[in-house]
Amino acid sequence: MTTDQPRPSAESGQTGALPDAIPSAGPPLCVASDLTEDGRGGRRWLVVADGEARVLAAAGLWPATGPGLGVDAEGALAGGRLVLAPPPPPDAEVTRRLPLGEVTGARVEPFVGSGALLAETRRGPVTLLRGSAALAADLGLAARALASLAKGEPLEIDPRDLPRHCPRCGRRLPANTRVCSSCVNRGAVLRRILRYAHPYRFQLGMAMAVTVIGSFVSVLPPKLSGWITDGLVYGDWPLHGRLGHGLAGLASLVTLLLAVSLLGILLQVWRGRVANRVGSQVMGDLRTTLWRGVQNLSLSYFDKAQLGEIMNRVSVDTARMQEFLTDGAPYFISEMLQLAFAVVLMFSMSWRLALVAILPGPLMIGTSYVCWPLIRRYDRRLWGMMARLNVVVNDALSGIRVVKAFGQEPREIDRFGAVSDRLVQQNIVTNNIWVTVFPIFGFVSGLGNILIWYVGGALVLHRTMQMGNLVAFTGFMGLLLGPLQWISNLVNWMTRAITSAERVFEVMDTDPDVAEAEDALSIGRIEGRIRVRNLQFGYAPHLPVIRGIDLEVEPGEMIGLVGQSGAGKSTLINLLCRLYDPDQGEITVDGHDLRRLRQDELRSQFGVVLQDSFLFDGSIAENIAYARPDATREEIMRAARIANAHVFIVKQPDGYDTMVGERGARLSGGERQRIAIARAILHDPRILILDEATASVDTQTERAIQEAIARLVRGRTTFAIAHRLSTLRGAHRLVVLDKGRVVETGTHDELMARGGRYAELVNAQRENARMAGEVGIGA
Amino acid sequence: MLEAGEPRDRTAAGVSAAAGPLAEDDGMALLDPARLSLRRGPTGVLRATVAGPAGLSYLQLAVYRAFPLSEPGRWVTLLDGEGREIGTIADPAALDAESGRLLAEECDLRYLTPHVVEVVEVREDTTEGGGWSPTLIWVLETDRGPLRLRLPNLVDHVRALGTHRYLIQDREGRRAEIVDATALPAASRAWLRRYLWL
Numbered sequence A: 001m002t003t004d005q006p007r008p009s010a011e012s013g014q015t016g017a018l019p020d021a022i023p024s025a026g027p028p029l030c031v032a033s034d035l036t037e038d039g040r041g042g043r044r045w046l047v048v049a050d051g052e053a054r055v056l057a058a059a060g061l062w063p064a065t066g067p068g069l070g071v072d073a074e075g076a077l078a079g080g081r082l083v084l085a086p087p088p089p090p091d092a093e094v095t096r097r098l099p100l101g102e103v104t105g106a107r108v109e110p111f112v113g114s115g116a117l118l119a120e121t122r123r124g125p126v127t128l129l130r131g132s133a134a135l136a137a138d139l140g141l142a143a144r145a146l147a148s149l150a151k152g153e154p155l156e157i158d159p160r161d162l163p164r165h166c167p168r169c170g171r172r173l174p175a176n177t178r179v180c181s182s183c184v185n186r187g188a189v190l191r192r193i194l195r196y197a198h199p200y201r202f203q204l205g206m207a208m209a210v211t212v213i214g215s216f217v218s219v220l221p222p223k224l225s226g227w228i229t230d231g232l233v234y235g236d237w238p239l240h241g242r243l244g245h246g247l248a249g250l251a252s253l254v255t256l257l258l259a260v261s262l263l264g265i266l267l268q269v270w271r272g273r274v275a276n277r278v279g280s281q282v283m284g285d286l287r288t289t290l291w292r293g294v295q296n297l298s299l300s301y302f303d304k305a306q307l308g309e310i311m312n313r314v315s316v317d318t319a320r321m322q323e324f325l326t327d328g329a330p331y332f333i334s335e336m337l338q339l340a341f342a343v344v345l346m347f348s349m350s351w352r353l354a355l356v357a358i359l360p361g362p363l364m365i366g367t368s369y370v371c372w373p374l375i376r377r378y379d380r381r382l383w384g385m386m387a388r389l390n391v392v393v394n395d396a397l398s399g400i401r402v403v404k405a406f407g408q409e410p411r412e413i414d415r416f417g418a419v420s421d422r423l424v425q426q427n428i429v430t431n432n433i434w435v436t437v438f439p440i441f442g443f444v445s446g447l448g449n450i451l452i453w454y455v456g457g458a459l460v461l462h463r464t465m466q467m468g469n470l471v472a473f474t475g476f477m478g479l480l481l482g483p484l485q486w487i488s489n490l491v492n493w494m495t496r497a498i499t500s501a502e503r504v505f506e507v508m509d510t511d512p513d514v515a516e517a518e519d520a521l522s523i524g525r526i527e528g529r530i531r532v533r534n535l536q537f538g539y540a541p542h543l544p545v546i547r548g549i550d551l552e553v554e555p556g557e558m559i560g561l562v563g564q565s566g567a568g569k570s571t572l573i574n575l576l577c578r579l580y581d582p583d584q585g586e587i588t589v590d591g592h593d594l595r596r597l598r599q600d601e602l603r604s605q606f607g608v609v610l611q612d613s614f615l616f617d618g619s620i621a622e623n624i625a626y627a628r629p630d631a632t633r634e635e636i637m638r639a640a641r642i643a644n645a646h647v648f649i650v651k652q653p654d655g656y657d658t659m660v661g662e663r664g665a666r667l668s669g670g671e672r673q674r675i676a677i678a679r680a681i682l683h684d685p686r687i688l689i690l691d692e693a694t695a696s697v698d699t700q701t702e703r704a705i706q707e708a709i710a711r712l713v714r715g716r717t718t719f720a721i722a723h724r725l726s727t728l729r730g731a732h733r734l735v736v737l738d739k740g741r742v743v744e745t746g747t748h749d750e751l752m753a754r755g756g757r758y759a760e761l762v763n764a765q766r767e768n769a770r771m772a773g774e775v776g777i778g779a
Numbered sequence B: 001m002l003e004a005g006e007p008r009d010r011t012a013a014g015v016s017a018a019a020g021p022l023a024e025d026d027g028m029a030l031l032d033p034a035r036l037s038l039r040r041g042p043t044g045v046l047r048a049t050v051a052g053p054a055g056l057s058y059l060q061l062a063v064y065r066a067f068p069l070s071e072p073g074r075w076v077t078l079l080d081g082e083g084r085e086i087g088t089i090a091d092p093a094a095l096d097a098e099s100g101r102l103l104a105e106e107c108d109l110r111y112l113t114p115h116v117v118e119v120v121e122v123r124e125d126t127t128e129g130g131g132w133s134p135t136l137i138w139v140l141e142t143d144r145g146p147l148r149l150r151l152p153n154l155v156d157h158v159r160a161l162g163t164h165r166y167l168i169q170d171r172e173g174r175r176a177e178i179v180d181a182t183a184l185p186a187a188s189r190a191w192l193r194r195y196l197w198l
């Protein structure tokens, strides 16, 4: 650590992920960023060496994805060194030096689209690095490391907090994800659909055989009409007259024609029925799998995706796929077989004429191929707008009360109209392609027919071919024309089906961010000891909400979480329930990392009453028994009584059988909340979470529920959030959160004595209560 | 992490933020630009002084645009080092030249949004997202140098701010703004037509 630049040894050390491969020499901290001080693209480093922090600048830009991304030398932590980027080149210039002795702390200031790493000094904060939002995690780690180094402490960074890499391709994963989207094995879409058809392979095999026979049968009529023509014109009856001559020959050929047509129709009906059954069943399976996939998605997916869009996938896309499976695919196969048979027959009759006949084929296939990407892109847009429309509808319907209350119906109608208009425009553009391409295809394939008349006619005139063959050929052209014209339609059909399938599979393939560990532990009954260590989390990776929380909770302890709105209380709860995984740090239950535990076991022992209590479409009883469908009526009632909900429930005309409609709209806020509490009580969890569970009830009811909760929390680890601080009277300990950090912990009395943030809050509430002429709060 | 400097943040102790610096006539906590001056501290941190009898000064300052997209040039709210509201400047142009410059500089720092001068290329990466919604790689030239954004889709990552104005934000939160699509070179416009249905 004597040179200004990190030594090359550091470089070799960074290549491997194995910490022991890194020599202990080299600067203890090396991190790079992708922005200059004034926000341009550039290369900057922060290196701590020789007791000072140095900022270095070099010309040029980082590779597209930013520093540390795309190079394998990163994320190494060993021997108390944090190396997040390749070392600066020798020509890098030191632009700033800050002796570590002056540094009192370090933090990251998140901006919009970028962030800055600041060192706190006695003279004020000093900006060391600016980095784009993609580097938020790096800068955060570097800030922690810098703060530790400044205090002369060893680096304490959990290797799990380091940026993650895809185990397969080695690429750096975007913050907050575990799955490398480029490495998700998608497989050919068609093959995957077929996999769902596997259970029905017998029926499908039959259908296939029928299709083959049917297709062959359907190419016979032109051949027969050719025979008839030759018989009539040349007296040349087929099969050396074995079917008879003259009228008899004509009669038998016509009978044959009739029989073939009938058989063709019968086979077609049968094929259609089989395809219909199999197609519907396959789609049913697929739809269920899709729904399972949707249910298993992490909450973070729903933060990003809109409900209307997911609905579009479940309804529209599966319908499109079904359409393709029951109508499109069988039709496609039979048309293609028919084409093949016809071509073979044609070549057997006259290869020259056959060549002329298939001439337009490649032309059309080529055109389709060229149009394909365009069509896909348009289809994508069309779909996006449809989803948008769904979103608007969904939005307005869920908020219909608000819409009505504010008299905003005309505005919602306009909003719908605007999206619908764009859909109309896109529909016109997309369909314009079809209405143009379709007739052109018709014309081109018709060209074949015209050519046949000329070339075939000339052959007949030269007596190199018989009239019957020409007639048969024009018949075949009719058959060819069908499938060939259909190619354009088929492209449409296939595109829709395949894009739909991809969307459906996309949902199924989205590995939940909150994934079950492969060797998930089963720990049985949870005791309830919870440790939170250096917890950091943001819904968007660059905007931290929880900024380093440490907390220890004993089994059976009741913790009251207090803090301003937006302090991160609910977020902490979300992390405790493992609805999200932390960006850094960990939560352990009974000494096990949450991420290592089996989720079903975990969920079955966590009970939550959330801020916005959601009731499902069903009866009150079903809602209370949601987590325990086998609960008896008595158990349900007992839970309701404890939650002080029994009386209002029995007053309902249908008692416990009252349907609470979508979103439980027919109950008041407080009633809904009490049902949610009853739900948690019946669930009998080991860890109970109450997020503003009594916010919507009056003080008297609250008092009653309070007693119930006091009974309920006995022997369970409980986290309770409440703005009305009197609600937390029973808490053993209060934890005061502010801006994602714990600022105070202690009992009510301790915190009051301290006169800090909590005391402020309590006094403010007392003041309010006094003003409202209510009873005092506290004790 | 320690937040050093917090206790020393406010020199005029005991004066509530609502008292001194505000212009008299509003409930909006508007700051009087004539009495406000901004300077940089020794470490480069922005400081504010409010002239007048109450004479407040703030050693740490954070600036926020109230309408960073629809009216970035006006309505700048100042918060002190502890995140408390100092007040809002309705029109930064009314500040003295130096303060105005510093304020703009600080705003640009917080709202880093390079303006697109050229769309070099939009590439589809079908290894991500499949053929249906390939990740789009936008290769851009901006007023702050080249920029490459990976967008898993357009719906969530491109927001139309006006008829020809767009905000692009990638998955990680990096941004770029197309101020006026019609003013871009023809090739860029072709890319936009292709992907943004102009």
Ligand SMILES: Nc1ncnc2c1ncn2[C@@H]1O[C@H](COP(=O)(O)OP(=O)(O)OP(=O)(O)O)[C@@H](O)[C@H]1O
Pocket: A303, A539, A540, A545, A563, A564, A565, A566, A567, A568, A569, A570, A571, A572, A611
């Ligand atoms: N799903 C989400 N996606 C993005 N940001 C979120 C999400 N939920 C919450 N936030 C943000 O995270 C921060 C903390 O929110 P949180 O819900 O934890 O606050 P809280 O302490 O529970 O507040 P309250 O007392 O109002 O319920 C807020 O700034 C909020 O805007």
Ligand SMILES: [Mg+2]
Pocket: A569, A570, A571, A611, A691
């Ligand atoms: Mg909350």
